[in-house]
Every structure is written in C-alpha cells, then in structure tokens.
Amino acid sequence: MSETWIHILIIVCVLLGMVTIAAGLIYVERRMLAVWQERYGPNRVGPFGIFQVMADMVKIFFKEDWIPGFVDRKVFIVAPTIIMITTLLSFAIVPFAPGIVVANLNVGILFFLAMSSLGAYTIVLAGWASNNKYSLIGGLRGAAQMISYEVFMGLSLMGVVILAGSFNMTDIVMAQKGMWNVVPQFIGFVIFFIAGLAETHRLPFDIPEAESELIAGFHSEYSGMKFGMFFVGEYLGITLVSAMTTVLFFGGWLGPSFLPPIVWFLIKMFAFILVFVLLRASLPRPRYDQLMSWGWKILLPLALLNLLVTGAIVLYNQ
Amino acid sequence: MLSSIRTVWLVFLHMFKKRVTIEYPEKKAYLAPRWRGRIVLTRDPDHNERCVACYLCAAVCPTDCISLQATEDENGRRKPEYFRINFSRCIFCGLCEDACPTYSIQLVPDFEMGEYKRQDLVYEKEDLLIDGQGKYHGYNFYRVAGVAVGVKGKGEGENESAPVDRKKLVP
Numbered sequence: 001m002s003e004t005w006i007h008i009l010i011i012v013c014v015l016l017g018m019v020t021i022a023a024g025l026i027y028v029e030r031r032m033l034a035v036w037q038e039r040y041g042p043n044r045v046g047p048f049g050i051f052q053v054m055a056d057m058v059k060i061f062f063k064e065d066w067i068p069g070f071v072d073r074k075v076f077i078v079a080p081t082i083i084m085i086t087t088l089l090s091f092a093i094v095p096f097a098p099g100i101v102v103a104n105l106n107v108g109i110l111f112f113l114a115m116s117s118l119g120a121y122t123i124v125l126a127g128w129a130s131n132n133k134y135s136l137i138g139g140l141r142g143a144a145q146m147i148s149y150e151v152f153m154g155l156s157l158m159g160v161v162i163l164a165g166s167f168n169m170t171d172i173v174m175a176q177k178g179m180w181n182v183v184p185q186f187i188g189f190v191i192f193f194i195a196g197l198a199e200t201h202r203l204p205f206d207i208p209e210a211e212s213e214l215i216a217g218f219h220s221e222y223s224g225m226k227f228g229m230f231f232v233g234e235y236l237g238i239t240l241v242s243a244m245t246t247v248l249f250f251g252g253w254l255g256p257s258f259l260p261p262i263v264w265f266l267i268k269m270f271a272f273i274l275v276f277v278l279l280r281a282s283l284p285r286p287r288y289d290q291l292m293s294w295g296w297k298i299l300l301p302l303a304l305l306n307l308l309v310t311g312a313i314v315l316y317n318q
Numbered sequence: 319m320l321s322s323i324r325t326v327w328l329v330f331l332h333m334f335k336k337r338v339t340i341e342y343p344e345k346k347a348y349l350a351p352r353w354r355g356r357i358v359l360t361r362d363p364d365h366n367e368r369c370v371a372c373y374l375c376a377a378v379c380p381t382d383c384i385s386l387q388a389t390e391d392e393n394g395r396r397k398p399e400y401f402r403i404n405f406s407r408c409i410f411c412g413l414c415e416d417a418c419p420t421y422s423i424q425l426v427p428d429f430e431m432g433e434y435k436r437q438d439l440v441y442e443k444e445d446l447l448i449d450g451q452g453k454y455h456g457y458n459f460y461r462v463a464g465v466a467v468g469v470k471g472k473g474e475g476e477n478e479s480a481p482v483d484r485k486k487l488v489p
C-alpha cells in the first residue's frame with residue numbers, strides 16, 4: 001500500500017474511532033454517574049445496557065427536527081456544526097501512537113488552541129440565532145467564559161513547549177521519554193485541566209448551559225439531530241481534552257512495552273475521561289463571575305509564574 | 319479548594335457502596351398492608367356484597383371519580399346497581415375507605431394497573447368486587463344494623479335489644 005492510502009486509512013480510522021468513542025461516552029457517563037450516585041444506570045438494553053447508545057441514537061435520529069419560526073435560520077443551522085468540525089479537526093494533530101497521526105504539524109499546539117477558540121463560536125452563534133432570552137444569556141456567558149479560560153489555557157501549555165523546545169505534538173511526546181511532563185509541569189497540568197473543563201463546557205463549568213437557571217442555555221431551542229450534534233460535540237470535546245492531557249503531560253503513548261503504544265494511549269485517555277465524569281458527579285457549578293475572577297486573578301498569574309520559573313530553569317541549565 | 323477535592327474523593331468512595339436501586343420488575347419493594355393502592359369492593363362473611371350504596375364514598379371523593387346507583391333487592395337490602403371508579407382520576411387518598419360505614423370499599427397494596435387506553439382505567443363493579451373480606455374480617459353490617467333485610471330477624475342482631483312492644487309502652 002502506498003503512503004497516501006495508509007494516510008487516508010488513518011484519517012478514516014481516527015474520524016470513525018473518535019465519533020464512536022464520543023457516542024459511547026454517553027453510555028459510559030450515564031453508567032459511571034450512576035455508580036457514583038449508588039444507582040445502576042441504564043442496564044436493560046443488551047448486556048449491561050451497552051446497546052443503550054444505539055437506542056439513544058435511533059431515538060435522536062427519529063426525533064422531529066424542528067426549527068422555530070422566530071430564529072435566524074441560517075446561523076441556527078450552522079451553529080451546531082461548528083463544534084463538531086472544530087473538535088474533529090483538532091484530532092488531526094493528536095499523535096495516538098508512533099506514526100498514527102493525521103497531520104504531524106510543526107505548530108500542533110497552536111492549531112489545537114486555534115480550533116478550541118473557534119469552538120466557542122458554536123455557543124455564541126447558537127445563543128444569538130435562537131432569538132430567545134435564555135439562549136442569549138447562555139451565549140453571553142459562553143463568550144465571558146471563553147475570554148476567561150482561553151488566556152491561561154494557552155499559557156499553561158507554554159511550559160510544556162519550553163521543555164520540549166517544539167510545538168510539534170510528536171516531539172513533545174518524545175521529549176517525555178525520561179520523565180512525564182506532569183512532574184515538572186504539575187501546575188501547568190492542573191491549570192490546563194481546569195481550562196479544559198471550561199473549554200468543553202462540562203460540569204462544573206457548564207455555565208452557558210446551566211439547566212437549573214437557563215433551561216438548557218444556548219441549545220434550548222434545538223431539537224433532533226441538531227441537539228445531538230451539540231451533545232456529541234461535547235463528548236468529542238471531552239475526548240479531545242483527555243487526549244491532549246495524555247499527550248502533553250502524561251507521555252502520550254509511552255509506557256512499559258508489554259502493551260502496544262496505542263493501548264497505553266487509550267488507557268490514559270479513558271482515565272481522564274472518567275475523571276471528567278467524576279468531577280461532574282461531585283462538584284457544583286460556580287457563578288460565571290466567580291469563574292472569571294478565578295481565571296484572571298488566580299490561574300492567569302499562576303500560569304505566568306509557572307512559565308517564568310520553567311523558562312528560568314531551562315535557561316539556567318543550558 | 320481543599321473541600322472541593324475532598325468532595326471529589328468522597329463521591330469517588332461511593333463507588334464501593336451498596337446500590338440503592340431496587341430492580342423493579344424482578345425485585346419488588348415491600349408494600350405495607352395499609353398501603354393505599356387499587357380499590358376493591360369486599361363481601362361480608364356470608365358472601366354478600368357489603369356495599370349498601372349509601373353514596374358516602376362518592377360524596378367524600380375529592381376528585382369525584384366514584385359513580386354508583388343504588389337499588390334494592392326483594393328483601394329491601396340496598397346494594398349498588400352499578401359501581402364505577404375512574405382510576406385515571408383517583409388520587410388514592412383513601413378518603414372513600416374512611417367514609418365507608420360498612421368496610422366495603424378498601425384500598426389494597428397493588429399499584430400495577432398500567433393500561434394503554436384511558437378507558438380501560440374505568441373499573442366497573444365486576445372488576446372491583448372481590449370474593450373475600452379484605453382487610454377487615456368478620457364484619458357484617460346488617461348483623462348490627464336495625465333493619466331486617468333477610469340476614470337476621472328484627473331485634474336479633476349483635477348488641478341489639480328486642481323490639482319494644484309499643485302496646486305496653488305507656489307511662
């Protein structure tokens with residue numbers, strides 16, 4: 001097989017694999033939430049309820065896809081696709097195993113940051129196009145949240161970049177041969193994970209959605225598969241941030257050689273996905289001004305300090 | 319901050335606790351004998367209908383879901399001609415059971431009455447009437463009542479004195 005065909009195969013595998021994982025996460029999340037709330041969760045459809053995903057998918061495909069008359073039609077339709085597209089594009093730079101990467105960009109991290117910033121448009125546009133007070137408030141909160149986490153998200157990754165001396169994701173993984181970045185960059189890891197939570201709009205930072213305050217926030221007016229896209233987009237985001245955390249701080253595919261690299265990658269990634277669910281099960285949602293002041297007053301200085309100290313140590317060692 | 323981490327840890331520990339869910343169709347929760355569920359009409363120890371069609375239950379029902387029509391048999395014993403409960407409106411408050419002077423109408427511990435058609439939730443007398451005495455055994459209204467309807471002669475009931483001879487009842 002020629003290079004091109006292998007490449008296309010990788011692209012298709014990554015695309016299908018990620019969408020499947022994201023859909024499967026719906027089941028994983030419901031089951032794990034139940035476990036942490038002393039329930040069973042969906043356990044009726046098929047063995048252990050694993051066909052619940054299919055049942056849900058069939059259900060959501062057959063729901064009426066209704067566009068309310070008062071919405072801004074074009075924007076309303078485009079908004080849910082943005083999150084799917086940007087998140088799926090971000091997967092292009094994730095190295096799953098040696099050689100298994102869609103695009104080995106030398107500005108990998110920057111590409112990821114750019115795509116995750118674009119993802120915020122989905123919320124703002126959906127909130128605006130819905131022409132509904134609650135959705136608009138959700139969209140505004142999404143914008144406010146975005147300007148509070150984007151800054152320290154980028155800065156928290158710069159320590160990793162300094163240590164590896166490259167923006168390329170594969171290089172960053174290779175630079176962690178001796179020691180995973182989580183040890184020297186622990187603060188960076190914590191900050192990035194918090195930013196990742198905010199970036200995926202997951203509980204406890206689901207402020208634009210906030211169903212107890214805003215009905216469903218920016219997607220109140222959405223139904224059918226358009227809602228499904230937001231839904232799967234959110235789970236894709238979880239997968240993406242877990243994969244990025246694995247690559248940037250936990251040595252990507254590196255691990256003892258009794259398991260193939262891709263398995264190590266998936267194990268680490270799923271561990272982080274479970275942490276996401278655990279956080280959802282346990283933490284309450286802050287107010288959005290609390291998140292903003294936290295981001296600007298604590299996490300941003302901390303990220304800067306981390307960058308400064310990392311840079312100083314690297315310079316000193318040269 | 320620390321308390322948040324503690325919260326996460328404590329929630330994580332719930333993983334190892336016993337599940338509280340009762341897996342319903344296979345395992346059933348305990349229902350107390352006094353649980354207020356499906357309504358039945360009971361019979362007295364002589365196997366006659368207890369209901370005397372006094373309309374008290376229909377009058378007390380807050381949702382107006384009981385409907386009945388009184389009639390009499392050849393002995394002058396009152397009974398309902400039809401007796402209908404619309405369970406799609408019943409709120410299982412149990413007031414009808416409290417109001418009934420004859421222990422006829424009773425709520426029993428059963429809730430599995432789901433139907434696909436609303437009309438099927440309207441229970442007629444044949445659906446309501448059971449063969450037994452329900453929760454209150456041995457009670458027969460006409461044995462303590464003052465009227466003779468073929469169950470006992472006049473003045474022969476429990477705690478009932480013989481009828482007064484009104485010819486001798488002069489001061």
Ligand code: SF4
Pocket residue numbers: 357375378379380381382383384403407408409410411412413414415
């Ligand atoms: S339980 Fe309450 S609502 Fe139901 S029939 Fe009796 S009085 Fe009416």
Ligand code: SF4
Pocket residue numbers: 368369370371372373374375376386414417418419420421422423
């Ligand atoms: S209160 Fe009892 S006796 Fe009277 S009509 Fe209702 S069921 Fe019959």
